[in-house]
Amino acid sequence: MTVTTTTTPSALAWSTDNCQVARALDVFGDRSSLVVIREVFNGVRRFDDMQRHSGVNRQVLSNRLAHLVDEGILRKVPYQPEGSRVRHEYRLTQKGLDLYPVLTALAEWGARYVADPEGPAVEMAHRDCGAEVHAVLVCDEGHRLDDVRDVVPRPGPGGRRL
Amino acid sequence: MTVTTTTTPSALAWSTDNCQVARALDVFGDRSSLVVIREVFNGVRRFDDMQRHSGVNRQVLSNRLAHLVDEGILRKVPYQPEGSRVRHEYRLTQKGLDLYPVLTALAEWGARYVADPEGPAVEMAHRDCGAEVHAVLVCDEGHRLDDVRDVVPRPGPGGRRL
DNA sequence: AGGCTAGGTCTGCTTGACAGACCCAGCAAG
DNA sequence: CTTGCTGGGTCTGTCAAGCAGACCTAGCCT
CATH class of the missing domain: 1.10.10.10 (Winged helix-like DNA-binding domain superfamily/Winged helix DNA-binding domain)
Structure with a gap:
């Protein structure tokens, strides 16, 4: 310890x-x-x-x-x-449809941590090709962030100091 | 109507x-x-x-x-x-860190729909390059889904019929 | 001995969730 | 015309959860 x-x-x-x-x-x-x-x-x-x-x-x-x-x-x-x-x-x-990324991220976390051994009850698919869809993090420079430790929250333009 | x-x-x-x-x-x-x-x-x-x-x-x-x-x-x-x-x-x-995509998606939705006019109070950044990070949907075939209507939920391997 | 601080617990009130009963409009069958 | 069925709710009473504000406790400092 x-x-x-x-x-x-x-x-x-x-x-x-x-x-x-x-x-x-x-x-x-x-x-x-x-x-x-x-x-x-x-x-x-x-x-x-x-x-x-x-x-x-x-x-x-x-x-x-x-x-x-x-x-x-x-x-x-x-x-x-x-x-x-x-x-x-x-x-x-x-406005509601734009919750898809939230729901997808939720479903993905759930699939990893709380699903039954046989797999998740529901998954998201790409309408055109049928492949499974995931929520991934990318930055405006085009980098894909595979390790969440590379993300850091910071105050945005609307941030207010105390 | x-x-x-x-x-x-x-x-x-x-x-x-x-x-x-x-x-x-x-x-x-x-x-x-x-x-x-x-x-x-x-x-x-x-x-x-x-x-x-x-x-x-x-x-x-x-x-x-x-x-x-x-x-x-x-x-x-x-x-x-x-x-x-x-x-x-x-x-x-x-397990907690893996909630980053959920929180990022939430923050992004919030930035679009409920933030003050001057912008969101908080944003996610890429630790290495400082650029803003977004949650985007991609499929296993490598397509990026910019229109959420291209996503369709379906029963997964753990789905159970009634 | 007394005070300060981090990290809580205790009390009493109010709000919300919940199950289960009830209601209402309009179609259709008898 | 009455009776029943269905979708989409509302009403009621109970019980759990949220809340503000007071209180508690261990160890350090003066």
Whole structure:
């Protein structure tokens, strides 16, 4: 057991008031919202289907759907089964579709650490070629970062000193 | 307003019991856990620092840290400020470090949709060249998927029919 | 002896999740 | 016309979780 000395992290000098990660989490960062989003990505778009398929409580599902519509991540689209009245289903907006990298990264981490021995329950594929899709980190200079230790967070243009 | 007809999504035929996304969310998928993880990624590793910097309730912080240590995402490392007794700080394990793509994707989505006009509060950089880092989707055939509509989820090897 | 600090725990209140029952509109069968 | 079915919810009561704020404790310093 080594005992190390440390320095004060510079992040402490920066505010988290306007952190976009925290704000993103306010929008969809609870278990139920992410499960709902997973359902919609999987093509399950109707209230009852989602409820049965995901097991999320009806009341909570109702709240989350309304909230995600409010936030512009989902939109309600009317549809009409034959011989039946118009109903509505939930679809991803562009803002919602842009969560694909988040969901892919999540699924990939899950596949590595919490999947059953026979493999992950779900995977992402390239529509054109059918090959599996992964979320990888690349920098603007074109380098691919295979070791996550090469990534370092830093204050962005909107960073505020305390 | 167009009214569409739809088909039953095939995802309904597959179980979500062993979905690795849901399992990953069980491990760290609540707001506080993700905020804690953000703090540790930013180099804030001590209890009081995290509490003050992130504003997470002390009790909740205590729970989350214990849980994340339990799950092998963080580990407690002793350190010794001069002239003081040994204390402990929280560091990422490899399992925790592998959340970098998730956090990067989250930060990127947040930068696009919920950041202040002057820009995101935080960004990821390449340690070697200083350029900004992004989470991008690539397939095993080497194609880069710039349009998320080219991604399609499908049952993986661990998928179970209902 | 008293104070300071890191890293927590304890208490009481309020909010949210949850299961399960209920509701409502409109089609269709009897 | 009544009865039932279905999708998409709302209502109710219970119980777990979040929260603010006070309190605790070990070891160092004065």
